[in-house]
Amino acid sequence: MLIAIHQQAERFFRARYDDSWVPAYLEDRGFDASTQRTWQAGYAPNDWRALTRHLRALGFGDTAIEASGLARRTARGMLVDFFRDRAMLPIKEPDGTTIAFIGRSHDGDPKYLNSPRTPLYTKGTALFGVHALTLNSTPVITEGPLDSIAVTTASTGSLAGIAPCGTALTPDHVATLRAATNLRKVLIAFDGDRAGNEAAIRAYTLFKHVCTADAVVFPADQDPASVLRDAGPAALTQLLHSQTRPLADLVTDATIEPWLRSLQYAEGRLNALRSAGKAIATMAPRDVARQVARVAARLNFDHATVTETTTDSLTSRLAIGDFPLPPTIGGTTPTPSGRRRSERPPRGPTP
Structure with a gap:
């Protein structure tokens, strides 16, 4: 009915x-x-x-x-x-x-109004544009439906734009994608502003153990629909294929950003290293080597030091069972248990 x-x-x-x-x-x-x-x-x-x-x-x-x-x-x-x-x-x-x-x-x-929840439709599960996916197309997660249409239209089959319906990405959205296509790679193409960058960083946690995840880096205050309107389909297609970087890069860079003003000092570099090491310790194994190399080059540490810091962070998390989500830019992110990253559970009395 x-x-x-x-x-x-x-x-x-x-x-x-x-x-x-x-x-x-x-x-x-x-x-x-x-x-x-x-x-x-x-x-x-x-x-x-x-x-x-x-x-x-x-x-x-x-x-x-x-x-x-x-x-x-x-x-x-x-x-x-x-x-x-x-x-x-x-x-x-x-x-x-x-x-x-x-x-x-x-x-x-x-601006956008979505159908309310019904027996057929739940925002946290449904994805706009998922019907346009094929087994050979790469899903491109966008912020809105017009962005989704822009991506699918411009790419003529190689990419398929997908948009959540008025909500942030959820694990159920990922399950919907996996059921609809052979999910080997996903592109995150959110708006080129701070909010879009933060949303892309949060998406890493959802995809890190599922498939390779890259981010499309848009110019500030631009999105797929605006690029299509202003520059045409060829320009959008070129940007989607050429302006990409591993999503893990954004996660690592976000952990270093709060320390940018103090990197000229040894203490600032050490704090940035510890912060980056904590993030790398939560990443998929395929992303670790690249992020260790990037942090070593950016903070002027040798690879062994960055690796040791990351390993120490991983060992600490194993000991206390705490695996926080990657941080947002300029702030903390709740752990799956609801605690803030700084709120460590007590270790218990010392014998």
Whole structure:
């Protein structure tokens, strides 16, 4: 029933697309008419009950319509449309079944509105664009659906843009990817700002034991959709293939950043070394050698010293069972147990 409702809603949005502001808006963002059709873009009318009336006319009851997340109850008990005056993009399962929608406003707030949780759809599991994955394409994790479309469109099959739906990446998202494709490598292509960089660093923990993970380094305040709009598909494709670096590099650099102003002093270099060693100790084995070499070169220590610091940190964590997440830039990150990194559990009384 809920799948059928989403199918009818998708047709409804598509039927109102041509006479809306959506085609011109997406064209201005760099997506031609063919791309818009491929991604089945539509429009939710600026009407409180247009979709609800349409679904009722098709024979769907109010209970099912509300359960679909496409309508909600007001304080007075009236059933009204969840999406109004928005460009609509369907969220699909890997097999192409539509299970939810993302609505993009023209200039209002919030910019993006996702379907609420339903029996079909959970934000922490669903990924926009996952249906475009093939066994031979590399997933590129982006921040938003237009970035995802930009990546897939520009790369013509070698890369597939994937976006979480209004939430941070979760282990369940990774499981969704693994079920949809032969996951050997993933690219993280978040926005080229501080928040995007921090999100990319957090993603390392999710992928480090699953596959190789690289980061696409965008210029400041740019993202895949803006590069497509400003420079075209060829420029975006070149950037996605050439401006990459191991995601572990970003994790290591983030641990050194708080000490940058004191690296001219021995104490500052030692603090940076200890911080980097702790991060390297949590990394996948394939990433360790490169990060030891990078830290040695950047902080002017020999490889043996960096290796020893990393080993000491690993031994300490094994002793107390503490394996914190990689740090965010300029701050600490909660450990899986919820403690802050600085909050070590007591070792117990000394005999």
